[in-house]
Amino acid sequence: MTVDRLFEGFCTTDRAGLGIGLAHSRSFVEEHGGRIPAEPNTDAGMTFYFTLSLKRGAGGP
Numbered sequence: 001m002t003v004d005r006l007f008e009g010f011c012t013t014d015r016a017g018l019g020i021g022l023a024h025s026r027s028f029v030e031e032h033g034g035r036i037p038a039e040p041n042t043d044a045g046m047t048f049y050f051t052l053s054l055k056r057g058a059g060g061p
Helices: 020-030
Strands: 037-041 045-048
Touching: none
Parallel strands: none
Antiparallel strands: 037 045
């Protein structure tokens, strides 16, 4: 699987997986004004992190 396909729904290399976890996570984060990039590690695997926009509400600081 290539990095650009990581967030596609139903794309997985796991025999027991459905491949919807990262697609769902990205949808959730983007719906809240954020983003969720991925970076390949030098040895193996990926590092994921996300950012969200801070909105001040009527009851917030």
